């Protein structure tokens with residue numbers, strides 16, 4: 001397979017390299033901004049689950065770009081957090097840690113004491129196991145950990161944007177978000193593949209219930225609830241609006257495009273932009289073993305059984321009982 005074949009299959013991957021973004025995810029935040037005007041009046045922002053850093057790049061360019069033009073008087077502050085190290089970015093403070101851990105949350109909160117954030121974004125995605133219920137559960141936990149941190153650092157009226165998997169318990173998540181925000185919309189940017197269950201909740205006008213005291217040790221989501229929230233009717237059921245962002249003029253992330261996009265401009269291969277976060281292996285060492293399915297990162301598409309053995313239920317059968325046991329005990 002030629003090195004340009006991914007450029008052909010994934011237009012946003014290609015554009016990200018050409019425009020200098022570290023990941024194609026940058027377009028998701030940019031397209032959400034086009035729809036919701038996320039950055040107006042924003043000086044202080046938190047980027048949760050930030051590596052390799054394309055959302056932090058967007059925040060840095062948008063917030064600091066305005067500052068450089070002299071349009072902002074207050075100091076811009078951007079704090080980015082991830083389990084993994086990421087290459088430095090101008091004006092972005094980095095914290096390496098797990099957002100579900102109280103110690104990481106406290107470190108983030110310290111940066112905003114006395115001066116709350118205007119915007120919190122979270123593009124967190126778990127290492128997918130392929131077991132949909134498990135993946136959706138971990139994703140929900142990431143979102144709720146992000147919401148917990150948000151409840152400590154976001155100013156009243158502020159905005160929270162987070163990746164969400166539209167799985168079977170999503171109604172419960174919407175209900176919980178609606179407790180904290182005046183408006184909750186589920187949005188799907190054009191750069192997010194239709195084949196993926198991923199979408200983004202855009203939660204506006206932070207207004208926690210009266211008397212609510214943020215508390216990291218109180219998980220908001222209690223999976224011991226015995227009601228099927230999706231069966232609730234009438235006012236008990238929260239249905240949030242769903243918005244497909246943009247119009248048909250944007251590139252379709254599920255389509256394959258020719259390399260020659262513009263007849264006046266010759267296609268040129270661009271190498272990936274993000275700097276490696278690990279040094280190359282010392283000479284003489286054997287190449288690393290291929291990672292098993294359970295360790296693949298950030299994959300949000302639903303597997304298509306039978307079409308592709310590398311991403312299907314068939315592959316799950318190859319997991320050993322020990323893998324599965326370890327995975328279930330890590331929650």
Ligand SMILES: C[S@@+](CC[C@H](N)C(=O)[O-])C[C@H]1O[C@@H](n2cnc3c(N)ncnc32)[C@H](O)[C@@H]1O
Nearest residue numbers: 025049051052053054055083098099123124125
């Ligand atoms: C889809 S990637 C984020 C891409 C990023 N928004 C960008 O634009 O470059 C998901 C990230 O979530 C991070 N992540 C997953 N679980 C996490 C956790 N518990 N705490 C912190 N980061 C986490 C992963 O390390 C991964 O870098």
